[in-house]
Amino acid sequence: MRWNSRGTARSDRACLVGEDDGRFGARWFVAMAQAACQRHRRKSSILGKDARSMATGWRVMRRLRWQSGGVNFRGWNRFRQGNVMRQSVRSCGALVALLCIASLAGPPFAAADTVSPVMLANVYHAGVVLDDYWVSEKYDGVRGYWDGETLQTRTGATLHPPAWFTAHWPKVPMDGELWAGRGAFDVASVAIRQQPADEAAWRRIRYMVFDLPSHPGPFTERLGALKKVVDGLNVPWVQRVPQYKVANQAALEAQLDRVVRQGGEGLMLHRGASLYREGRSDDLLKLKPYDDAEARVVAHLPGKGKYTGMLGALLVETAQGVRFRLGTGFKDEQRRHPPPIGSLVTYRYRGTTSSGKPRFASFMRVREGT
Template sequence: MQRFVRWLRILHALLMLIGLLVSPTCNAGNNTAPVMLANVYHAGIKLDAYWVSEKYDGVRGYWDGEQLLARSGAVIHAPAWFTAHWPRTPMDGELWAGRGKFDVASATIRQEPADDAAWRRMRFMVFDLPGHPGIFDERIPALHGLVTQLNVPWVQAVRQYKVADEAALEAELARVVKEGGEGLVLHRGASLYRAVRSDDLLKYKPYEDAEARVVAHLPGKGKYAGMMGSLLVEMPDGAQFRLGTGFTDEQRRHPPAVGSQVTYRFRGMTPAGKPRFASFLRVRE
């Protein structure tokens, strides 16, 4: 086992070196930030192999050692004081304004010039160290040490903990959701940091979410007469469906543009491959 882990570390170091040679930074905006991506939690997971944390409903932030990037690779123009004295060590985390405040976080990072007062309410919740060569079990104490040494209140290490069994995991999910959280993240302790989507990282929420492209605005009826009644949207596989719930009246008067991407939440799929109980969540920036 030790030999296997050692070879994984060597492979990880080589991949990181290749990535630096090919693209030392992502600030051109043409490359996505090299972040780990999560699969959806599913049956058969050995929970004793995973750490659990809250899933923060914010905007993914990737500190590459010089600048703060969005998942798309675009530079996030935070105030200079926000990232002052941050280490050269890459950090992966969530720019978070609090539970249920995704829209606040999203608006804050998009505003130029940066709104100093809005950024005072933001937190960078750090959950990983992309450049660290060790497995996640080893990255956790290194992360806590780094954040402690940095010693600024708006940079916080995400709490990682273990659960005994599936019943305990369900209880944790219920607690977090009741308190206004989005869900949980499970991270395999023996995993290296790899910028791929895999079961090394899992998200567990009481619902699933996905993206679709707006194809058309369908007119409303009754109390929604003269407004958008629903969106006709297209999934990546080409299948289309109507998305008609989850909108405010203001969003119905000014619906997402045709061609834009929207995020919706749902609970499972129908036999025809359409999402069940689909509800609009937000426009994907």
């Protein structure tokens, strides 16, 4: 392969993608992506003043699930099998243009919360006026959003519970948590993914409702309306989340200690005067004895010693572009079948280093719906 003065890859054979007989290798595609990134970086005017750097190209390839260990490029295989590339990409220039256009979509995190119709929490911090907030337990389950017809995850993926579970539910949206009890996150996680639905597993799950998204009033008013909706359903697997007030910071910390000692995850604080709105804000806060966050899986790092042949650690990347390894917190089954590349995982940690990397990071779970 040769490169001309403009940084464009030239190959008499590979440029004619439609005439290729299958020997068009993944390494050629990597070289093309690198060339596209270099041109993309030098000629930012093509994509506007905010054109992204070379790293954008690698994020695009990760979104297409590039597996760097060989030539198993599943996105390319799907293009070839569908004959799309033969029909639409007849030159190297067209492929470069395709990569540049794809980069406009931004990094994989860009759509993580925009897909979600739900209200999301910030982390509790100093300076919060506790008199303004209602407090409740933070349930360690799977977020469930009822839109009046279907039950969805926070990312908008449709769930398929048994028909009896949502029978006679109201046409008004409800927001809550699919919860199997303290310390039983795995039960809820497995149940929502099984198809067909496991009746016995769903019998263990309760829908803990904490809000009515379509109600026009502030949260304090919504609580009264929520009580009427849940009481009207009168089924044991749909319950209203208890909300209460605390007098001061000491009372809040004492309540957190009680919940954690009993196996709970933490507390939620909801501003009484707030309207329901999508996205993160201080209208909703979470308080836990540790910090947690999410990161995208970039690679699987092989294990050593007793973990030979299994996962040793995940290489992950945060929304801010910080990469680090997650090597603890996994069960043996998770090491044998690790979270797929491209998925979002939740990890816990205790503060960050000067470079922004989380300290004592430990894997918790795969985020549902990714």
